[in-house]
Amino acid sequence: MAEPQAGVRVQERNALRVIYYCFPGGKHKVLTMSYDDGRVEDRRLIEIFNQYGIRGTFNLNGLLIREDRVPIEEYSVLYDGHEVACHTALHPTVERCPSEQILRQTLEDREALESLMGYTIRGMAYPNGSVNDRVASLMRSAGIRYARTVVSTESFGMPGDYMHWNATCHHNNPRLMELGQQFCDLFKKQYTYMMYVWGHSYEFTDRDNWQVIEDFCKLMGGREDIWYATNIEIVDYMDAVERMQVSVAGDFAYNPSAIPVWMKVDEQIYECAPGTTTSF
Numbered sequence: 001m002a003e004p005q006a007g008v009r010v011q012e013r014n015a016l017r018v019i020y021y022c023f024p025g026g027k028h029k030v031l032t033m034s035y036d037d038g039r040v041e042d043r044r045l046i047e048i049f050n051q052y053g054i055r056g057t058f059n060l061n062g063l064l065i066r067e068d069r070v071p072i073e074e075y076s077v078l079y080d081g082h083e084v085a086c087h088t089a090l091h092p093t094v095e096r097c098p099s100e101q102i103l104r105q106t107l108e109d110r111e112a113l114e115s116l117m118g119y120t121i122r123g124m125a126y127p128n129g130s131v132n133d134r135v136a137s138l139m140r141s142a143g144i145r146y147a148r149t150v151v152s153t154e155s156f157g158m159p160g161d162y163m164h165w166n167a168t169c170h171h172n173n174p175r176l177m178e179l180g181q182q183f184c185d186l187f188k189k190q191y192t193y194m195m196y197v198w199g200h201s202y203e204f205t206d207r208d209n210w211q212v213i214e215d216f217c218k219l220m221g222g223r224e225d226i227w228y229a230t231n232i233e234i235v236d237y238m239d240a241v242e243r244m245q246v247s248v249a250g251d252f253a254y255n256p257s258a259i260p261v262w263m264k265v266d267e268q269i270y271e272c273a274p275g276t277t278t279s280f
């Protein structure tokens, strides 16, 4: 029997390739929005988002019923296609609250919103931007998977800690359009990028500047290389990415999650269907 050509086989077997995860559709940029308090101006904001295909998360206080807020009967229709997330039941500055009350503020908000929306609510925006390690830990215990701060980074990196998720900027940041344009111009596909904008819809009425968000959405909407996602979609997708089981040789991967995951092997993009093995 002839000696196998050992050197050649080793070379073939170990041919090292660059394997990256991608965002859905093989994209490498994601835009997400986050708006707090559920005031009636959310109606106009959502109309603008929907017009340009921009998607976001609306952080609501499940037990705070007031005239200037969207009536709860309207939630499931108005916020359809976006995400409803927690903002605590009554909007206290949670750092000042006893631990038991932080848990109740979180759980009762979740329970109220879940009964209206019909899906589990696992996101949070800290009311009044109030957070410390105790607050984050308690909310995590109450099933919160991510929570947004009021800190702006003016940059496009993915968050290191989803319980301290800092935004790129508030919409009133004078650099909003400049940052938006920078984000649109990013082309280096060896990185993933996120732009995250937050605010309150009533601020556009208070400052009489709805044009700001109109212009921003017009600039950012309808782009082939941007994934338009809610906050929880990003978290859930990154969880599915982490669960991917990729062979050492880099020639196949198993996706144990219930959603598809996109991988890039050298320059080829693969959609790895849920519950199946994909050959590369």
Ligand SMILES: [Zn+2]
Residues within 6 Å of the ligand: 036, 037, 087, 091, 127, 128
């Ligand atoms: Zn608020």
